[in-house]
Amino acid sequence: MDDFKLTPEQPKKRRDQRAYLKAWRAKNPRDRRAYKAAYDAANKDKIAAYREANKDRLRAKKAAYYVTHRERLLARVKAHSDSNKARILEYQADYYAANSDKVKATVAAYRRANPDKKRYLDNRRRVRKANNGGSHTIEQRLAKFALLGNICFYCGEAKKLTVDHKIPLARGGTDDIRNIVPACRSCNSSKNARTAKEYLANQRRNRVRVSPLMT
Numbered sequence: 001m002d003d004f005k006l007t008p009e010q011p012k013k014r015r016d017q018r019a020y021l022k023a024w025r026a027k028n029p030r031d032r033r034a035y036k037a038a039y040d041a042a043n044k045d046k047i048a049a050y051r052e053a054n055k056d057r058l059r060a061k062k063a064a065y066y067v068t069h070r071e072r073l074l075a076r077v078k079a080h081s082d083s084n085k086a087r088i089l090e091y092q093a094d095y096y097a098a099n100s101d102k103v104k105a106t107v108a109a110y111r112r113a114n115p116d117k118k119r120y121l122d123n124r125r126r127v128r129k130a131n132n133g134g135s136h137t138i139e140q141r142l143a144k145f146a147l148l149g150n151i152c153f154y155c156g157e158a159k160k161l162t163v164d165h166k167i168p169l170a171r172g173g174t175d176d177i178r179n180i181v182p183a184c185r186s187c188n189s190s191k192n193a194r195t196a197k198e199y200l201a202n203q204r205r206n207r208v209r210v211s212p213l214m215t
């Protein structure tokens with residue numbers, strides 16, 4: 001730390017000073033971290049009081065930071081979970097073993113409160129299993145359902161809608177948004193492993209009313 005003194009030879013401009021400090025910090029990372037840890041430990045109460053007094057401002061700042069640095073933060077989380085996969089899985093398994101009832105109740109409550117998300121997650125699980133590639137977001141799916149009138153793609157009824165893959169996963173269909181349409185539960189299950197084209201042809205053959213969008 002002794003070599004860090006401002007001397008007359010030191011650059012005068014702010015920008016240069018900043019570059020100098022940055023270089024110094026890069027050269028002394030551990031000292032800086034140890035210094036901060038010692039400072040934090042010695043000033044716990046002061047820091048807690050500051051945080052409490054500035055709670056709302058700090059929360060807003062953090063939220064704004066998240067918005068502007070989202071990609072970088074998510075990449076960091078992913079990098080961490082990728083390089084600690086085994087340890088994280090072990091921790092999760094231990095936690096689940098000790099709290100399985102609590103976890104099940106939380107998951108069930110979340111899914112009840114978020115039916116769209118539940119459908120999205122259920123679909124994603126099936127898609128991963130099929131491993132045909134492609135993906136879409138929950139926003140894309142909601143937009144496409146809205147575009148198609150939020151009615152069943154096959155019978156045209158405004159029933160409770162499920163995610164249907166026009167080319168079924170079982171026949172190599174992808175999870176790309178182009179392969180996704182809304183279908184009521186009954187059409188989705190009677191369509192089964194047929195493509196949208198095959199199913200609609202079958203319905204017409206049997207003189208079953210199809211969606212006005214399809215006539």
Ligand SMILES: [Zn+2]
Pocket residue numbers: 152153154155156157183184185186187188
């Ligand atoms: Zn239907």
